[in-house]
Amino acid sequence: MIERVKTAMKELIKSYAARLEPQLYAAVGEKDGLTKTIYEAAGYSLKAGGKRLRPVLMLMFAELLGLAEQDVMPFACALEMIHTYSLIHDDLPAMDNDDLRRGKPTNHKVFGEAMAILAGDALLNMAAETVSAARCSIPAGRVLAAVHELFSASGTKGMIGGQVIDIESEGRAVSLETLQKLQLLKTGALIRAAGRVPAVLAAADEQQLEAITQYCENLGMAFQIRDDLLDVYGSTEELGKRIGSDEANQKTTYVSLCGMEKSEQLVEEYTGKAVASLDIFGDKAAQLKELAVYLTNRRS
Amino acid sequence: MIERVKTAMKELIKSYAARLEPQLYAAVGEKDGLTKTIYEAAGYSLKAGGKRLRPVLMLMFAELLGLAEQDVMPFACALEMIHTYSLIHDDLPAMDNDDLRRGKPTNHKVFGEAMAILAGDALLNMAAETVSAARCSIPAGRVLAAVHELFSASGTKGMIGGQVIDIESEGRAVSLETLQKLQLLKTGALIRAAGRVPAVLAAADEQQLEAITQYCENLGMAFQIRDDLLDVYGSTEELGKRIGSDEANQKTTYVSLCGMEKSEQLVEEYTGKAVASLDIFGDKAAQLKELAVYLTNRRS
Numbered sequence: 001m002i003e004r005v006k007t008a009m010k011e012l013i014k015s016y017a018a019r020l021e022p023q024l025y026a027a028v029g030e031k032d033g034l035t036k037t038i039y040e041a042a043g044y045s046l047k048a049g050g051k052r053l054r055p056v057l058m059l060m061f062a063e064l065l066g067l068a069e070q071d072v073m074p075f076a077c078a079l080e081m082i083h084t085y086s087l088i089h090d091d092l093p094a095m096d097n098d099d100l101r102r103g104k105p106t107n108h109k110v111f112g113e114a115m116a117i118l119a120g121d122a123l124l125n126m127a128a129e130t131v132s133a134a135r136c137s138i139p140a141g142r143v144l145a146a147v148h149e150l151f152s153a154s155g156t157k158g159m160i161g162g163q164v165i166d167i168e169s170e171g172r173a174v175s176l177e178t179l180q181k182l183q184l185l186k187t188g189a190l191i192r193a194a195g196r197v198p199a200v201l202a203a204a205d206e207q208q209l210e211a212i213t214q215y216c217e218n219l220g221m222a223f224q225i226r227d228d229l230l231d232v233y234g235s236t237e238e239l240g241k242r243i244g245s246d247e248a249n250q251k252t253t254y255v256s257l258c259g260m261e262k263s264e265q266l267v268e269e270y271t272g273k274a275v276a277s278l279d280i281f282g283d284k285a286a287q288l289k290e291l292a293v294y295l296t297n298r299r300s
Numbered sequence: 301m302i303e304r305v306k307t308a309m310k311e312l313i314k315s316y317a318a319r320l321e322p323q324l325y326a327a328v329g330e331k332d333g334l335t336k337t338i339y340e341a342a343g344y345s346l347k348a349g350g351k352r353l354r355p356v357l358m359l360m361f362a363e364l365l366g367l368a369e370q371d372v373m374p375f376a377c378a379l380e381m382i383h384t385y386s387l388i389h390d391d392l393p394a395m396d397n398d399d400l401r402r403g404k405p406t407n408h409k410v411f412g413e414a415m416a417i418l419a420g421d422a423l424l425n426m427a428a429e430t431v432s433a434a435r436c437s438i439p440a441g442r443v444l445a446a447v448h449e450l451f452s453a454s455g456t457k458g459m460i461g462g463q464v465i466d467i468e469s470e471g472r473a474v475s476l477e478t479l480q481k482l483q484l485l486k487t488g489a490l491i492r493a494a495g496r497v498p499a500v501l502a503a504a505d506e507q508q509l510e511a512i513t514q515y516c517e518n519l520g521m522a523f524q525i526r527d528d529l530l531d532v533y534g535s536t537e538e539l540g541k542r543i544g545s546d547e548a549n550q551k552t553t554y555v556s557l558c559g560m561e562k563s564e565q566l567v568e569e570y571t572g573k574a575v576a577s578l579d580i581f582g583d584k585a586a587q588l589k590e591l592a593v594y595l596t597n598r599r600s
Contacts, residue, residue: 144440
C-alpha cells in the first residue's frame, strides 16, 4: 500500500476517533465520592487507546447510508464499551492472565481483580444505558431493533460464544472449521455489528444489508489472521502486548494450522472479498474499501 | 402474620413464578455443540431457585397498572437475569469468595472461574437481548424508556455502584449514612426497577410513579435489614448459605450499627411506609401491601 494512502487512512481514522472520544469519555466522567473508583477503572481502559476500529467502521457505514452521525454515535460508543469490557474480562487471571494491554498494565493489575470484574460489568451495562438513552430522529422501533442487533452480536450467539469456544479449545487440537467458527464469533461478531447496526437504523434493503454483512465478515477474518501473523512476527514494543502469547498459551491459530505463507494468502483473499462486496454502493464506498486494505496490511 | 395469609402469599408468589420460569429458562435452552457450556452455566444459576421476588413484584405492578402480563414478561425475565448475574459475580473468589448459594455450590465451584465470569456476562447481555427483542402492544418509545430505566438501575448509579461501595467498605468503619446509600443501590435499585419499569411501560402519572417508587424503596430497605437480621439468627439449613458471613467478612450491617432491637423496629417502620404509599391505588393494591408485610417478616 502506498505511503500516501496509508497516511490518509490514519488521518481519517483519527478524525472519526476525535469526534467519538469526547462522547465516549463523558459516560465515565462522573465524580461521585463513594463510587468514583468504578468510573476511574472503566475510564482507565476506555482511554487506554486502541484503534477504535469498530466505532469508526460504524460511523463510516452511517455516513455511507446517509444517517446523521449524532444518531449513530450512542451505538458507536456502546460498541467500544462492549469491546473494552471484553478485553478487561479476557485479561483477568482466570482467563488469559495478561499483565499488559496496549502498552499499559491491565485493568486488574491497577485496580485489583474485584474492581476489574465490576469495571467490565459496568461497561457492558453502560452500553445498554447509552443506546436506550439515545434521543434521535430515527423511529424508536428501529432503534430498538438496532439495540437487539448490537446485543445479539455481543452475547452467547456472538462474542461471548466465541470466547467460550476459545476457552474450551485451549490446550486441545482444534480443527480449521472450529477455528473459523471461533473467530467469526469472538472477533467477527462485533465487527459485523459495526456494519449491521447502522444498516438497521437506516432501514437498509436486503441487498445492502447482505453486502455490508459480507464486507464485515470478510474484513473480520482478514483482520484476525493478520493478528495471528503479528503475534508471531510482531514485536512487543510495536504491539504493546506480549507477543508469542498464542504459542505460550498453546492456542491454535491460522498460522499454527495453515502456516505463514498460506495465512498471508488468506488475508489477501478475505480482504479482496470484503472490498468487492461493497461494489453495489459505487464510489461512495471508496473509503471503506481503502480502510479494509489498510487494516489488513497493518504491521502493528 | 397469620398463617392463612402466609400460605396465600406463598401460593401467589408461586403462581407468578410458574408463569415466569418457562420463559426465563427458554433463554438458556440452546443446545449448540460448541457453546453449550455457557448455556449450562447460566442455566445452572438461573434455575437454582430463589424467591423470584423482583420479577414477581414487577408482574404484580404490571397487573396493578392494567398492563398485559406478556408485555412485561421480557422485562421480568431480564430483571431476574440481571439479579442472577450479580450473584454469580459476587460469589467469585475475587469478590465474596462464597462456595454456597441457595443451598448449592456456587457457579464457579461447578464451572470454574473463567466460565462463571462469562456466565455472568452472558446473563447481563441476555437481559439486553431479551428486552430489545420484545414484540408487544406498547409503543416502542416507551419500551426504549423502560429499557433505560432497567439498565440505569443495574449500572454504576444503581446496583453496580452499591457493589463498589460494598467492596470499598470492607474492613472499614462505615457510617449509617454510607450503609443506607450502599443498600439503596446494591439491593434497592433492582427492587425499585421492579416497580418503575412497569410504571414507565404503562405511562403512569407522576403521583403513581412516586407512590410506586416509595413502596419499592421502603420495601427494599426493610428487606435488606431483615436479611442482615437473618444472617445473625438464621440457620445455614434454612437459608441455604453460610450464616454469620457478614461478621466473618467484617461487613458493617444494620445490626452491627444499630443492634437487633432497633433493626427490628426499622423493618417495621419501613414496611409501614411501603404499605401506606400504595393507598392512592385503593383496594387494587391489597396484594402488594400484603406482600410487603410477608417479605419483611420472613424467617428464611
